[in-house]
Amino acid sequence: MQTLLRLLALTVALIAPSVFAAQDLGDVVISADLRTIAVHVSGGTPELDNLANLAFSAHGRYRRVASGAYDIKFTQVAPSQVQVTVTKAGATVLTQVASGTSLRNALFRAADLAVKATSGLKGFFADRLTFISNYSGHPEVFTSDLFFGEVKQITRDNAQAMTPRWAPEGGRILYTSFYKSGFPDIFLIDLNTLQRTTFVSFKGTNSGAHFNPAGTQVAMVLSGEGNPEIYVSNAQGRQVARRTRTPSVEASPCFSPDGSRMVFTSDAAGGPQLYVMSAAGGSAQRLPTAISGYCAEPDWSRCDPNKIAFTVRSGRGYQVAVYDLSGKTPTKVVSTKSPVDAVEPSWLGDGRHLVYTERSANSRGLCILDTETGKSTHISPASMRQCSQASVWAP
Amino acid sequence: MNLFTKKLCFVAIASAVVLTGCSKKPRRPDPSSTVLGPSGINPTDVNGTGLVDPTAAGLGGPNAGIDEGDKIRGLLQPVYFDFDKSGIKPSERAKLEEAKKYLGEHPEQRLLLEGHCDWKGTSEYNLGLGDRRAGAAKQYLSTLGVPAEKLETLSKGNLDAVEKADEATMAKDRRVELVVLKK
Numbered sequence: 001m002q003t004l005l006r007l008l009a010l011t012v013a014l015i016a017p018s019v020f021a022a023q024d025l026g027d028v029v030i031s032a033d034l035r036t037i038a039v040h041v042s043g044g045t046p047e048l049d050n051l052a053n054l055a056f057s058a059h060g061r062y063r064r065v066a067s068g069a070y071d072i073k074f075t076q077v078a079p080s081q082v083q084v085t086v087t088k089a090g091a092t093v094l095t096q097v098a099s100g101t102s103l104r105n106a107l108f109r110a111a112d113l114a115v116k117a118t119s120g121l122k123g124f125f126a127d128r129l130t131f132i133s134n135y136s137g138h139p140e141v142f143t144s145d146l147f148f149g150e151v152k153q154i155t156r157d158n159a160q161a162m163t164p165r166w167a168p169e170g171g172r173i174l175y176t177s178f179y180k181s182g183f184p185d186i187f188l189i190d191l192n193t194l195q196r197t198t199f200v201s202f203k204g205t206n207s208g209a210h211f212n213p214a215g216t217q218v219a220m221v222l223s224g225e226g227n228p229e230i231y232v233s234n235a236q237g238r239q240v241a242r243r244t245r246t247p248s249v250e251a252s253p254c255f256s257p258d259g260s261r262m263v264f265t266s267d268a269a270g271g272p273q274l275y276v277m278s279a280a281g282g283s284a285q286r287l288p289t290a291i292s293g294y295c296a297e298p299d300w301s302r303c304d305p306n307k308i309a310f311t312v313r314s315g316r317g318y319q320v321a322v323y324d325l326s327g328k329t330p331t332k333v334v335s336t337k338s339p340v341d342a343v344e345p346s347w348l349g350d351g352r353h354l355v356y357t358e359r360s361a362n363s364r365g366l367c368i369l370d371t372e373t374g375k376s377t378h379i380s381p382a383s384m385r386q387c388s389q390a391s392v393w394a395p
Numbered sequence: 396m397n398l399f400t401k402k403l404c405f406v407a408i409a410s411a412v413v414l415t416g417c418s419k420k421p422r423r424p425d426p427s428s429t430v431l432g433p434s435g436i437n438p439t440d441v442n443g444t445g446l447v448d449p450t451a452a453g454l455g456g457p458n459a460g461i462d463e464g465d466k467i468r469g470l471l472q473p474v475y476f477d478f479d480k481s482g483i484k485p486s487e488r489a490k491l492e493e494a495k496k497y498l499g500e501h502p503e504q505r506l507l508l509e510g511h512c513d514w515k516g517t518s519e520y521n522l523g524l525g526d527r528r529a530g531a532a533k534q535y536l537s538t539l540g541v542p543a544e545k546l547e548t549l550s551k552g553n554l555d556a557v558e559k560a561d562e563a564t565m566a567k568d569r570r571v572e573l574v575v576l577k578k
Contacts, residue, residue: 160554163519183549184522205526205550208519221523223550227530228523249481249523265520271479272520294479296517311517318517343517361514361559389518 035373037061037118038068044075048082048107054147055111055125058377060353060370062119072114074107084110086117093117100126104149109395115350122303124348124394129355130154130164130173131366131380131390141175143191146348146355146368148381154189155196166393167211173391174199174209174218186220186237199237211235212255213302217279219243219253219262230264232279243281252297255279257305263287263298272296274310274323289323291331297344298323302394303351309334309371311343320345320356322371336374342367349394355379357388364388460575466507471497471573474532475566479516481527483535491532494573495539507574508532508548513565514556525550532571547576 041056041064043049052074056062071087080102086094094117100106105126112123130143136153141164144151155161159179166173171191176184185201186209200206204223211218215235222231222240230243230250244250248268255262262279265272271293275284287308289295294313301307306326311318312333320335320342335342341359348354352372358365364386368377380387460470471494474487483491494506510525510532529548536546556568 162522162554178554204548205522207522221519223523223526223530223548228526249520249527251519251523252517267479267520272517294516296520313516318515 035061036063037070038063038065039070039072039118040065040068041072042074043107044073047103048074048076051104051107051147052111055108058147058353058368058379059115059125060373060375061115061121070118072111072118074110076103076106079103080106082106082110084114086114102150104145108145108147121352122350124350124353126395127349128166128170128393128395129366129390130166130393131387132161132164133380133384133387135385141173141189142384142387143173146379148379148384151384154191154194163208163389163391165210165391168213168215170393170395174211176207176209188237200233200240202240208252210254212259212279213257214259217255217259219255219264219279221251221253230262230277232262232281241281243277244284254298254300256300257302263300263308265296265298274298274308287323287325289321289331291321291333294318295321299346299354301347301351303347303349307347307351307371309345309347309354311345314338317341318343318359320354320369334371334374335369335376337376342369344389345369346390346392348392355390355392357390359388362386366390465577467575467577468572470575471506473567473570473572474528476528476569476571478513478569479524481524481531483531488535490573491535492539495536495541497575498541498545501575503578505545505547505576505578506536507576508536508546509572509574510548510550510552511555511568511570511572512553513568514553514558514560515565516553518552522550522552525552528569528571532573 039056039062041052043052053064056064069088073085075083077083077097081097081099083097096113098106098109098113100109108125111125115121115123125146127146128143129146130141132139133142138158139161141154141161142151143154157177157179159177162176164173164175173189174186176186178184181201184205184207186199186206187196188199189196202222202224205228206222208221209218218233220231221228227247228249230253231240232243233240246268248266251265253262253264260279261276263274263276266275272295274287274289274295276287277284292312292314296311298308298310306324308323310321312321314333317339318341319333319338321331321333323331337358342356343359344357345354353368353370355366356369358367365378366380366387368379460467472490474490508529510529512521512524529550533546533548537543557564
């Protein structure tokens with residue numbers, strides 16, 4: 001009887017993987033296995049071997065096995081160069097040398113080449129993170145690679161820092177902090193010189209700053225005129241122009257990949273929902289997410305212009321969902337660790353995986369999530385204490 | 396009834412004795428020439444500059460607030476809000492009326508309206524919600540006639556919220572704190 005029930009459960013899971021993916025982690029594993037590529041991953045040194053396996057284990061498209069469809073091998077050929085060789089049934093599929101800013105970085109770049117060659121997907125292992133950590137006692141801005149190597153503390157403001165976001169070239173970060181004035185202001189910090197400049201500091205709250213993909217404009221939320229509204233400035237924080245005019249709360253503007261539109265949160269209709277507006281202003285259209293009375297902190301994928309990840313209230317908790325602008329797939333919750341909260345999604349460079357914050361009381365950690373299989377991999381180490389609010393930079 | 400009348404008579408007589416006695420004593424020294432100064436000696440002589448301000452006693456209750464140097468926190472009662480809401484509830488209006496009264500009695504001081512949210516929800520929206528709550532309190536005070544230059548707003552969002560809180564604690568995080576700015 002028990003066996004029969006198990007078989008039945010398995011059959012149901014096989015028939016309707018997408019329905020189950022959002023609700024039960026166990027069934028996700030079954031359906032995910034059907035679409036994974038079996039690979040054997042190895043490195044010429046223990047360090048490369050560990051890193052390569054760490055990376056592939058976080059990718060929802062792959063299953064690591066002792067002997068798979070592909071054999072992927074990494075070898076160091078220079079201080080910061082790694083060669084990747086991919087073979088299938090003895091035949092070489094790919095041999096290429098990747099150069100990086102370090103040996104780790106070169107390994108991740110080489111692994112991204114292997115992903116492209118074996119699945120056709122754009123790689124994301126070499127993406128970088130900026131995030132908030134209270135490692136030093138206060139919430140400060142940090143950067144690291146995706147697997148928490150090369151961790152660097154960027155700010156030492158001893159003030160509450162929030163929501164760091166990359167400039168598109170990867171050399172600067174915009175963030176909000178209560179530094180100096182005691183009121184939330186927007187700062188721009190140069191990663192080479194660590195020199196910080198005040199980007200905008202109007203009366204009231206200055207927050208939520210986000211560059212457009214071309215790096216020519218910045219969208220932000222200012223409340224200096226009495227109510228939180230969306231504004232757009234040039235790349236220097238000047239020519240600040242108002243884009244919304246409502247009695248409600250607007251938050252979290254994010255540009256579309258081509259920079260022509262913005263998605264943001266507004267509670268104009270009661271609870272927070274997502275709206276899209278031309279970057280030049282005009283009327284805002286509500287996105288028919290039809291999933292929750294609370295939809296917030298949207299992130300528009302730069303790789304897949306049809307996908308917007310956001311946070312929804314689901315029951316008593318919060319989860320990450322994906323909205324498909326093409327209308328092909330209904331909005332679905334993609335995080336799978338309920339009742340633990342999943343918030344603050346930020347797309348990785350492949351348009352399929354994202355980084356989110358796993359949140360419970362007095363605990364924050366960063367995870368990689370495959371939005372197709374629901375596979376979640378914790379990436380922030382306990383030694384970094386509480387980590388949250390990640391922003392991804394894809395090379 | 397009888398007992399009450401008797402007590403009242405006793406109090407009246409006792410008072411008369413005390414008052415008669417007082418009148419025979421030398422005149423009281425000027426409060427400012429005493430060690431303690433004017434504060435706490437004769438309430439009618441206190442004009443708000445003393446340590447104990449009788450006009451503020453009813454506002455903060457037994458708690459005189461926490462003096463942070465340039466501001467006083469907790470002297471005026473915080474205004475509470477419903478979950479994800481920024482409207483001033485009827486139950487909270489009296490607190491804002493008290494705040495207006497306080498400002499009227501302390502013309503040199505101003506108020507910082509500090510908006511807060513509970514730890515649930517999302518950080519950026521909560522920062523906006525804190526702003527909106529502070530803005531609603533400011534709006535209400537303006538309609539009561541408090542000039543805009545007397546009021547400043549600040550949102551802390553959920554940055555100071557208590558985590559792993561029960562519902563009662565979370566309800567206390569959904570507030571606007573009325574912080575007195577001394578100048």
